[in-house]
Structure formats: structure tokens, C-alpha cells
Amino acid sequence: MHVNPGILRLFSSLAAFFFIQTGLYAEPDRQAPASRPEMLLSFAPVVKKVQPAVVNVYASRIDKIPRNPLFDDPVFRRFFGNGGDERPGGRTSQSLGSGVLVDASGLVITNYHVIENMTDVKVALSDKREFEAKIVLRDQRTDLALLKLIGGSNFPVMELGDSDALEVGDLVLAIGNPFGVGQTVTQGIVSALARTNVGISDYGFFIQTDAAINPGNSGGALVDMNGRLAGINSAIFSQSGGSVGIGFAIPVNMVKIVVAAAKSGSSKVRRPWLGASLQTVSREIAESFGLDRPSGALITDVTAHTAAEDSGLKRGDLIMAIDGQGIDNPESLGYRLGTKPLGGTASLSVLRDGKPLTLSMKLMAAPEIPPRDPVQFNGLTPFSGATGINLSPAVSEEFSIEGIKEGVLIADVEDGSRAASVNLQKGDIILGVNDTKIATTRDLERALSGRHAYWKLVVARGGQIITSVLEQ
Numbered sequence: 001m002h003v004n005p006g007i008l009r010l011f012s013s014l015a016a017f018f019f020i021q022t023g024l025y026a027e028p029d030r031q032a033p034a035s036r037p038e039m040l041l042s043f044a045p046v047v048k049k050v051q052p053a054v055v056n057v058y059a060s061r062i063d064k065i066p067r068n069p070l071f072d073d074p075v076f077r078r079f080f081g082n083g084g085d086e087r088p089g090g091r092t093s094q095s096l097g098s099g100v101l102v103d104a105s106g107l108v109i110t111n112y113h114v115i116e117n118m119t120d121v122k123v124a125l126s127d128k129r130e131f132e133a134k135i136v137l138r139d140q141r142t143d144l145a146l147l148k149l150i151g152g153s154n155f156p157v158m159e160l161g162d163s164d165a166l167e168v169g170d171l172v173l174a175i176g177n178p179f180g181v182g183q184t185v186t187q188g189i190v191s192a193l194a195r196t197n198v199g200i201s202d203y204g205f206f207i208q209t210d211a212a213i214n215p216g217n218s219g220g221a222l223v224d225m226n227g228r229l230a231g232i233n234s235a236i237f238s239q240s241g242g243s244v245g246i247g248f249a250i251p252v253n254m255v256k257i258v259v260a261a262a263k264s265g266s267s268k269v270r271r272p273w274l275g276a277s278l279q280t281v282s283r284e285i286a287e288s289f290g291l292d293r294p295s296g297a298l299i300t301d302v303t304a305h306t307a308a309e310d311s312g313l314k315r316g317d318l319i320m321a322i323d324g325q326g327i328d329n330p331e332s333l334g335y336r337l338g339t340k341p342l343g344g345t346a347s348l349s350v351l352r353d354g355k356p357l358t359l360s361m362k363l364m365a366a367p368e369i370p371p372r373d374p375v376q377f378n379g380l381t382p383f384s385g386a387t388g389i390n391l392s393p394a395v396s397e398e399f400s401i402e403g404i405k406e407g408v409l410i411a412d413v414e415d416g417s418r419a420a421s422v423n424l425q426k427g428d429i430i431l432g433v434n435d436t437k438i439a440t441t442r443d444l445e446r447a448l449s450g451r452h453a454y455w456k457l458v459v460a461r462g463g464q465i466i467t468s469v470l471e472q
Contacts, residue, residue: 043173047185049227052126052156053102056177057110057133057147057219059095059118098176098220099123099147100229101157102259106149108133109255110219111234112140115147123149126183137262139269141400142254142338143234146262158221160259161228163207163251164325166190174211174233174247176220186212191246194332205335206248207231213247222249229255253339260341272337272346273366273397275306276313278330289318289351296320296351297333303393311348311361320356321349337363366393374411375441377419381448382455382470385417386410386424388441399427404460406439407431422470425461432458 097114101107108123115121121133129152137146149155170190178184188211209222213233222231231249261269279298286294299317302308313319319327322336323346340346340363348359370390377383388408389395395409396402407429413419430438433447434456455470 043185043187046173046223046225046227047175050158050173050221050223050229051175051183051185053100053158054126054175054183054221055099055101055108056124056183057095057097057099057108057114058122058124059097059115059120061117061119096177096180096216097218098216098233100219100221100232101155102160102229102255103263104153104155104157106131106133106152106155107136107259107262108147108149109232109259110145110147111232112138112143112145114219115145116140121147123147125155137258137267137269139258139261141398142250142258142269144232144250144255144258146258158223159228160252160256161224161226161230163230163253166193166207166224166230168193171225172209172211172230173223174209174213174217174220174249175223176213176217176233178212178214178216180216188212188245194328194335205251205254205331206234207251209247209249210245211247212245217247228252231255251335251339254335257339257341268398270342270365271397272307272340272342272363273393274308274333274337274361275303275366275393276308277301277402278333280329281318290354295326295328297327297330305367306393307362307364311359313348313350313359313361314352316352318351319348320351323347324349366397368392368394370440373441375445377444377448379448381418382422382424382457383419383444383448385414386419387412388430388444390440391429401429403463404429404431407460408438408441408444424459427461429460430457431460431465432456 095114095118099108099110102109115135123133124130131149133147133149136148168190172190174186188209191210192208194205217233220233221229222233224230229252231251232255233249235248258269277300279300281294281296281298283294296318299313299315302313321327325336327333342363342365344363345360346363348361350357350359369392372389374387374389376387389411391407391409410424410426410428413424413426432438436447438444457468459466
């Protein structure tokens with residue numbers, strides 16, 4: 001029997017009206033808490049457990065104003081004196097952030113960008129005690145740094161969790177010092193995992209959360225419901241400068257490697273090095289491998305005498321997993337390698353010519369061949385005040401350099417020096433001087449010797465080759 005749909009809708013509406021009016025239907029009752037414990041449900045126990053280990057970090061430096069060249073003029077000196085080596089005072093640069101105590105001896109993890117270029121660091125604990133701190137390790141590649149409190153002992157410590165155990169939807173707390181107002185706790189969930197292309201550090205593999213994170217939270221703790229450190233809050237996505245519910249934290253499993261390096265007495269972090277160039281898998285490449293979606297990291301080149309070559313990896317191989325953990329892109333492969341200690345081996349799951357195979361790879365650091373051979377340049381050259389080192393796989397890894405195999409890397413430039421005045425920058429790679437190819441620091445020394453009417457420099461910077469001509 002066919003019934004008109006309009007008649008059915010009319011009948012349903014009349015029936016609903018009847019049941020509501022007669023009291024035969026009612027919305028579910030809101031229920032009050034059935035017991036005192038239910039009334040007291042709170043995040044307070046977790047906060048009390050972890051809050052003492054979260055600190056405020058205050059960093060600063062004084063930018064001295066260089067000596068005025070007029071002070072060297074004899075006539076000026078006769079009337080006004082020598083003027084001193086520098087103008088009194090200077091501009092003070094300051095940075096504000098947060099940190100987490102990870103060792104009872106006073107080791108504090110924070111963000112590299114909080115203490116970048118800073119010389120004086122103070123740390124304030126939640127109990128109002130303040131300590132001077134020294135910077136024991138800077139790791140720009142992960143945007144992490146380790147501080148050591150001067151004085152005191154038996155500090156409260158936050159337990160390190162396991163970021164691989166996190167799932168999207170898990171409750172988390174963010175603790176830090178936003179805008180310098182004082183220690184603050186916000187609550188949210190894990191919004192996403194393994195976020196890449198954030199642009200914060202070389203290891204783009206971040207925890208995303210909607211817990212409110214604002215300026216000053218950098219270096220603070222992202223905490224799970226067991227009161228363990230899940231990540232270090234590092235950045236926000238915002239057009240206004242305030243929280244819009246998209247924050248990013250460095251996974252604690254990466255933090256563990258940096259902490260272990262500092263505890264071992266090292267001033268830098270050494271990680272396993274693959275020794276191969278990687279490419280993101282497109283949909284077309286995925287189809288050629290018979291995959292239903294893009295995933296994995298494609299090998300485009302293998303460097304000789306590296307872990308990749310020794311393991312048997314070849315150009316065209318597709319790495320799908322490392323030690324059973326899936327690889328979605330080159331960033332996730334870099335992260336997985338970066339969280340493994342040196343020594344031992346890792347198992348690589350690879351697709352080659354459409355067939356799966358398993359390769360064993362040694363976990364070893366990038367070699368420093370040739371040696372750095374640092375040289376500090378002086379004299380009447382554009383490099384006066386700069387320090388150069390030889391380029392090697394280890395240096396390339398440290399300074400995130402790709403595609404350039406040899407040259408001299410500018411490792412440091414003194415403020416107010418001739419090198420600074422001609423805009424030489426830390427991280428520049430010198431490829432040529434006056435049409436002479438530069439491969440080592442000794443090549444550069446020889447090219448700078450003697451008298452020159454001009455300087456023609458070929459410099460690699462930010463993926464571009466720059467040629468400039470400077471007067472003597």
C-alpha cells in the first residue's frame with residue numbers, strides 16, 4: 001500500500017505534539033553529580049604533581065655600541081679625549097619563555113629560540129626562588145636547549161612520557177608563562193600528530209593541540225593525564241599573535257635525545273645520519289609502486305661510504321617503515337632516525353621494484369671528513385672578524401645544508417667587524433674569491449693573501465648563489 005509522504009510527516013508532527021502536551025514524552029533530565037567525588041572532578045591533582053617542575057626563563061644580552069671612528073682622529077682626541085672603547089650603556093635585548101626541570105641536579109629544557117644569542121639567563125621556580133643559569137647545550141635543529149641552574153639541589157622533576165603513545169583526542173594540559181603574567185595552566189586535547197611543514201625546526205614532526213598557547217609559553221610543558229611530559233610547547237599558528245587553538249609542541253621522544261646528550265657532558269647532539277637524498281612521494285609515484293595512497297620516503301641519491309650505502313639502499317628504493325614504525329614522508333623518516341641513539345642497527349622496510357624487502361642499517365653519525373680546520377680571518381679583507389670551517393657531512397648536518405659538497409662555511413661573525421659590515425652571515429658558504437675556487441679554509445687563506453684592487457666573492461646563502469664585487 002502506498003502512503004503519501006506528506007500525510008506521514010503531518011501525522012508524525014501531530015503525534016509528537018500530542019505526547020509532549022500530555023506529558024507522555026519529556027526530554028532526558030539533567031542529572032546532578034551523584035556523589036561528592038563526582039562534584040570534585042578536576043585537573044588539580046595533575047597540576048599539583050607537575051607544576052613545581054615548570055619554570056619561567058628570563059634571558060638577556062647587552063648589545064654594545066661600537067667605538068666611533070672619530071675617537072681615533074688626533075684633532076678630535078685633543079679636544080674631546082679618547083671617548084673610551086665604546087659608548088656607555090647599550091641596547092638591552094630580552095627574551096621571555098618557559099622551561100621544564102628534567103633532572104634533580106637542575107637541568108632545564110627550553111626552546112632554543114628563547115635563549116638564542118642571549119648571554120645572561122635567569123630561571124624562576126613556581127615557589128618564587130630564582131637562580132642564575134648557564135647554557136650547557138643549544139640544538140638549533142630541534143629548537144631545544146638545556147640550561148643548568150647554578151646553586152641549589154634536589155629540584156622537582158617532571159617525569160618524561162612517551163609521545164608515541166599519544167592519540168588524537170587525548171586530554172592534555174599546557175603549562176607556561178604566557179605574556180609574562182605568571183605560571184598559567186590551560187586544557188585541551190591532542191588535535192593532530194606528526195604535523196610537518198610547520199617551519200619551526202629541521203625535525204618537522206609536531207604534536208598539535210588546542211590547549212591555549214601564547215607568547216611566553218615557549219619552552220613550557222605539554223602534559224598528559226598521568227602527569228608526564230608529552231612535549232615542549234614551541235609555536236602557535238596565529239594571525240593576531242594570540243592563541244586561536246592551533247599550537248605545536250616538540251614530542252618528548254625528541255626531547256629525550258637532547259637531554260641524554262646534555263647529561264653525557266656533550267655540548268651538541270649527534271644523531272644517526274642516513275647519507276641519502278629523499279623525495280616526498282606524489283600520487284603518481286605511489287601508483288607506480290602499487291600503493292593506494294602516497295606514503296614513504298623515496299631515495300633519489302645515495303652518498304658513498306655512508307650508512308645508506310652500507311645497508312644496501314639504492315636510488316629508487318621507497319622506505320616504508322623503520323623498526324616497524326610507518327614512514328609517511330621524508331620528515332617522519334628524519335624524526336624517527338633523530339630519536340634513535342647512535343650505535344646498534346635499525347630495520348628498514350623497503351619497496352624495490354614493487355617487491356618488499358628488509359634492510360639492516362647501522363646507526364652512525366655523519367663523518368667529519370675533511371676536518372673542520374677552523375680559521376679566524378684578520379687583516380684588510382672582507383673576511384676580517386669571521387671564522388671559517390671546512391664543509392663536511394657533519395657540518396652540513398649541523399647547519400642544515402643540502403646540495404653543496406665542498407666550500408668554506410662561515411661559522412661565526414664578530415659584531416662590528418669588517419665581515420659584518422659587508423653583510424657576511426653565519427651559515428654562508430664561500431665558493432670562490434677573485435675567480436679562485438674555494439674548497440678548504442687553507443684555499444681561502446691563500447686567496448686572501450697579497451694585495452687586491454677589489455674582491456669578487458661567490459657565496460651560497462639560503463639555496464641561492466650570490467656573486468658580489470667589493471672595493472678594497
